[in-house]
Amino acid sequence: MSASVLxxxxxxxxxxxxxxxxxxxxxxxAATYKFALLISLADLAVEVGSDDGAELTLTNRQIAERFIQLYWRHAIPYGTGRAGTQPGVLVQNLGAQAAVLTAIGEFRASVPGITIQRARTEPRYATLLSKVASIVSAQPLNYLQNFGGVTDTFLYVRSSRGAITLGHGVAYCLRRFYTLVQQLSRTHWVDHIKGNRRNHAILGDAGDLEDFLFSLSRQSIAIVGAELRKLDGSRCFYCGCAIAEFDVDHFVPFSLYPRDQIHNLVLAHPACNRSKSDTLAARPHLDRWLERLATKSDALYEIGAVAGVANDRTTANRVAAWGYAAASAAGGRAWLSASNYEPVTASYLRLLDA
Incomplete structure (x- = not known):
């Protein structure tokens, strides 16, 4: 490693x-864009960054892709079913509705029922992406680093037309403090929407807003569960026992990387899912997961397209490599079975680099 990237x-x-x-x-x-931008930068730092101090150049279109993913579900009406409320698209700007939401809503209306993964194959998607990239460039990228009455470019600079560059050590910090960035951004995002008086008639005293904003819909979970059962059979990914009832589990825990990826989802016995909880899985499970990625990637890709879940095998692998590297550096332990753990060693990282 050279001194320039320490x-x-x-x-x-x-x-x-x-x-x-x-x-x-x-x-x-004034809007939720800045929270979306921080989440997007952190996601991209994990997925395409590295664990040295190198700068990282990201295009506006890469960031715009993340905005479309983040806001895709937000463009449909949210309803609690509670008395005194009525469904509606949540307002995410203190002024007029956020332009990104409007653009996504118009696109979705033009191709009803389409998932975000299928949307990328539509000719009109390129226009949507360009529109969102322009909004991102003109608004949150210009204003995110304005605070305390000054501009502090501690995160990025405009490196060229249509791109930014994260400064020395920024990608490293976003990777290391990823969970904190996510938690802060999501909590403030939810609070911003709840604090907008124009949303009161929609929300009432809703307590599940975060699930709607950031998690898979029940419909998507049902599709994923049914299709994974066809693909992998009716056995727990971890213990191998037959299962009548199952949970859809995040192999790399959702608490560590709160973004759904179809290649990261497996069927688990509810008891195994509860026992594993928020820990990484041990070497035997990782071996099987990587084999599954190699042999069933195309089938998983199609399930993701149908269910509307991100379906990039390379990204799933890089996220796993990041998660296990962080655990290894911290002396973490991985879950093997109930009350049975083992250290995350360098052998895990070599396996993921293979």
């Missing part, structure tokens, strides 16, 4: 966290 020092990491905290405390959040 990871940030402990002091530099603390300074990054301090500025991130100030951004949330002192920034002006």
């Amino acid at each position: 990871p940030p020092t402990a002091e530099e990491q603390l300074a990054f966290l301090a500025k991130l905290q100030r951004l949330f405390a002192e920034g002006d959040f």
